[in-house]
Amino acid sequence: MIKVSVNGEVKELETNLNVGQMIEALEYKVKGFAVAVNTTFVPIAKYDETIIKEGDTIDILAPVQGG
Numbered sequence: 001m002i003k004v005s006v007n008g009e010v011k012e013l014e015t016n017l018n019v020g021q022m023i024e025a026l027e028y029k030v031k032g033f034a035v036a037v038n039t040t041f042v043p044i045a046k047y048d049e050t051i052i053k054e055g056d057t058i059d060i061l062a063p064v065q066g067g
Contacts, residue, residue, distance in 0.1 A: 002055075007060060
């Protein structure tokens, strides 16, 4: 298990998860959010190859409507 920060909250995850697997493990169900790992935006096309590591800071941001 590794510890990471997700939206400011410490979470324990299995080792060697990629971003897509992490989203499933954290049970995020909303579509269309943005993910940043250590302040770097991760495009959907890179989810499978971006591995979460011990101590990473992850931000998962939902879209905000405004006008």
